[in-house]
Amino acid sequence: MTGLRSARPPTVQQYVLESLRAAITTGELAPGAPIRQDTVAERLGVSRVPLREALKILEGEGQVVYLPRRGYIVAELSLEDLVEVYRIRDLLESEAARAAVGRLTDADLERVAEAQRDVEQAATRGDLLAMTEANRRFHFAILGGCGMPRLLRIIRNLWDSTDAYRSVYYNTTANRARVEREHRAILAAVRRRDADDLVRLLAVHRDHAVAALREIIAPPDGTARRAPSRPE
CATH class of the missing domain: 1.10.10.10 (Winged helix-like DNA-binding domain superfamily/Winged helix DNA-binding domain)
Known part of the structure; x- marks a missing residue:
């Protein structure tokens, strides 16, 4: 191994x-x-x-x-499980993002930007594990400003349960490029302290992941694919 x-x-x-x-x-x-x-x-x-x-x-x-x-x-990849987890994340992360955006310091913003740079470097290398870890740091550098530790623990548990799905999503060059573009827009909204736009962009970000994974886990022809171990 x-x-x-x-x-x-x-x-x-x-x-x-x-x-x-x-x-x-x-x-x-x-x-x-x-x-x-x-x-x-x-x-x-x-x-x-x-x-x-x-x-x-x-x-x-x-x-x-x-x-x-x-x-x-x-565990096998399950579309129903994925959709349920992402629906719960939508509800909880929207609350956390709204609470966090006005509380983030300049140092917090630099941590968000640094994590995004790490995401892009890992994406260029095709390093799925490093990209997954940097992606988590990016999102929690934002959400961590909400000041609600119980809420953050629940959100982290939801993330833990779907890491395998995330690496499948990152497996294609197109999806990695989409993540980079969406992260840049999210970072810009955070810097503007625009809570409404931040919540909207995070929702779009999640929706794109679910839509792409839907095609992989339950494609129209019914031949579900297994998670690949190497990026394309």
Whole structure:
């Protein structure tokens, strides 16, 4: 599992959790793939205890599924699940964005701009994992100004549950270019402190992702595609 991380976060469980997230996000652990705990534990150099704890967290987020007599597998991509999550995000992130836009400092704006630069650099390289991480920093640098930690925790959980979908969306050059254009417009709205335009642009941004993923997960011919592991 070459995509698993080698740099350890502060705790073993966090290290395992972030490694599994990275493998799912990049498609190294593809939808429907079994998670062989002995192999993963050996690769990461950990016992099965933190691995089981990490898998339970991912199960709670809907990223993995436990099957009796089979163990854990990566959850299949589901259009219904995606649409539900993005609908909830629309409601919650609109509230957070409106509350945040007038509270962001110049330092906050620089963090948003820096994250966007990282998104564009990762997109140019075709580095889906780096782009996914930078994209999250971009959005939460904005939403984090809302001053509502409980709301942000809920939104983060929703994001965690759809990282695999996000990497599928980023897999094409056209979608990566669209993300860059939309991020620039979002950043401009933030700098203008225009809450209405920010909420509108974030909604368009989400809608485009769902529309593109709809064609991948449930195309008109009915032949759903699996998440690819390498960008086109």
